[in-house]
Amino acid sequence: MLQLSSCASETELLKELNESTEESDPIPNAKITNFSFLSVDNDGLTTDIIGTLDENTKTVYIELDPLVIPIEQLVPTIAISPGSTVSPTSKTTQDFSHELSYTVTSDNGTKTTYKIIPSIIGNICTANLQDSGPIKVTANNQRIENLYIRTTNQHGIEINNYTGVIISNCIIEYTGAFMGIKFTSADNLTIKNCSIKYVNAPAKGPLEDAERNCIEGIGSKNIVITNVRVEDGSTGIRLNQCDDSVLKYIEGHNMRGPFPRGQLVQYDKCVGGLLENFSVINDRDIAWTEDNISIYKSGGQQIKKGLIVGNNSPTGVGVLFEDQNTEGARGGYGGIVEDVDFLEMGNGVASSVEGSKNVTFTRIRAKQIICGDLGQNRGKSTSNSLIFAAFGTTANTGGNKIIDCIIYNSCNPTNIVWPEHNFDLIDYKDDIDFEPRKPIVLNFTCPSDN
Template sequence: MIRPTSLKNTLFFFTALLFYVCLFDSCASEKDYVEDGNTTHEQSEEPKIITFSFLTTDNNGLTTDIAATLDEETKTIYVELDPLVLNIDQLIPTINLSSGSTVSPISKSEQDFSHEVTYTVTAENGTTTVYKVVPSIIGNICTSNLVDSGPIVVSTNNQRIDNLYIRTSDQHGIEISNHTGVVISNCVIEYTGAYMGIKFTSADNLTIKNCYIKYTNAPSSGPLADSERNCIEGIGSQNIVIANVKLEDGSTGIRLNQCDDSVLRYIEGHNMRGPFPRGQLVQYDKCAGGLLENFSVINDRDVAWTEDNISIYKSGGQQIKKGLIVGNNSPTGVGVLFEDQNTEGARGGYGGLVEDVDFLEMGNGVVSSVEGSKNVSFTRIRAKQIICGDLGQNRGKSTSNSLIFGAFGTTANTGGNSINDCIVYNSCNPTNIVWPEHNFDVIDYRTDIDFEPRNPIVLNFNCE
């Protein structure tokens, strides 16, 4: 046994021992290496998503696996989804990763793909890469395969109107009166004159899906000749479903009067034209309940002629969720308005919900519960680019001095409204955020956080 006789010899002994251990055991992990001249360096594999897909074995309603397209340069994953086939709010992806990487949220975990979803991939050495999944909502219209048609008047219950290209200038594109269970699908409707794209009365259990409805011959800017040229108008009809529908240049996109428990999903709107009292993407008039979910409306303030973007008039219980509202040039209109829930003819009682909706280029107001409306929850509302100056087309300035949250016209301390986890960024009038405060039970918002707005709904009506 060697016995070192000094501290110097002891240090020499252990140094030599360490050298021989490293020589034979590499003094490195058994991972990847990159040679650089005569020197070998450890190299961790870059954290990547290799494939991203939805499998039939994991997702109800899916008959063929869906493989997403990955752009590695921009770290963006593109995928086409059809909400009429799948519940895309509850999809389960399968994610394959580079060796040794992990991802959050994890593979095979249910997510809401009605909007962008972010995934973070982490390598063993802690480096990360962030990917965004961008869903494209698709329809089933093959425009080249549609059959040309004039206007249609429904004549029987459960009638189906499919795969038509309807053009009309002298009556409504489709008219339904006192017939139930009608299904309208895969149609393009171009209408003009003093008419509607689709007009229905007493048409319970109506379904409108995969349709593009446009008012033609609108002026290059400003309002239509009158306020009765809506893309869709319904009266006295229950359990309406409208899904995957694009609306353009009508007086209002969808106007519902005494239509209870409607479901509106994947609604894309552009340039609502009014004039007053129209100009909305959606207007509820004396309706009890209803869901508007996954929607967007983009109004060019130099073209459109808006009032409230979404009007909830003498109606209660509506849920407005997951939306994007851009552009309002009305000096009196707001983004989402609840009003007159306690006046004669009102239906549905008090209350409602606006949740996960982004607002840009608002002038007179963002969200309001006014004139006898109360118990409305504004949750995760985000607003920026609020306008304090001229609203466009010589319509003047906001009459509310660019208020964000409004709750006036109700007896003090009885409003019961709430502002929950909201963001108002860089408001042009930072002293005019909430008024009056006494009609809000909860006031919870921040002003120091910028945000990237939700993507607009983009419906694709072309297929092979």
């Protein structure tokens, strides 16, 4: 039995005991108090970027413009509560093109995880652009900037045999049997920070013909298209014999076809090319898709960090490599699809077929595969909802690979890979759910637009 000394009251001893306990077991304190990008640490920044912290939801919101800074390689400065550590650590270079998580650990082991959510911003809207009709380029290195272009009887912007042209900060609305931007022999073209929309499209279904693409290029090298939204065109971006293109931060909505168009991006007889950080959202009751990304008679393309939602074609797939060995093909064999999520696919997710080979599918994730009607009475999948395909190549010569992929809750779980003999490696899991990547959302509105 504990005996209390008469030198101090019982109340005072209990108070001392409680204070001792509090000192040995401090109140958990694992917090981010500030999240920022400092100009001294990040090339391209002239002023610091300070994140907006929501402590209730443990979320930090940051606004980033990929035209100003390389957001795939940013160095954050993170302030945390005293005695805590954070992982990844402050001043560690990270890719902020998508949502990230940081975990703060207090000195007694308590952990708090914060979401860092980047908003990729544009800086234009109709209210601060100059009204314009269609434009034809007339000189090398011409700059077309800060325009609101509307056209019904010509291409929005047309370039023929001029190089080094820059199109930036433009909103283009076009209609009729024309393109938003059409270019031929326009090496080193840059299209950045633009919104391109086909207007007067029907409420649902295909356009009148397949020649109403948002962007179409022919015979042009080293094209850069970044921070661009395409909507309701026959195809979003169609490149024919355009080598070594770079497409980044592409936001697509409701590709309208008809066949053979209906893609977000189509490469036709192209050598190489990078498509990275992109999304396309097709409402299957509105859009009229074929393959979401078509790589036709082309080789060496890299398709990375994307989200593809919605395909209502009974013959189209999410990403298709085909005919790499047929007459007119350029670029040789192979390609990469990496870190791309697929939802609401019917006929297929990713394929290397009809003479294509050596394609690697890495960290692909797919769910909500469709076995029934695909929408708008287009019928059912002709492949019985196959996921990965590699047919049309001599057995055991395909050289394709499936690496660390996830196929969740497929409507036809016995029809995942066919034929297996044209894959050198088949590595996927089918029992893990996942949260899809966030779509690219570019901002082309101002309060005054409303």
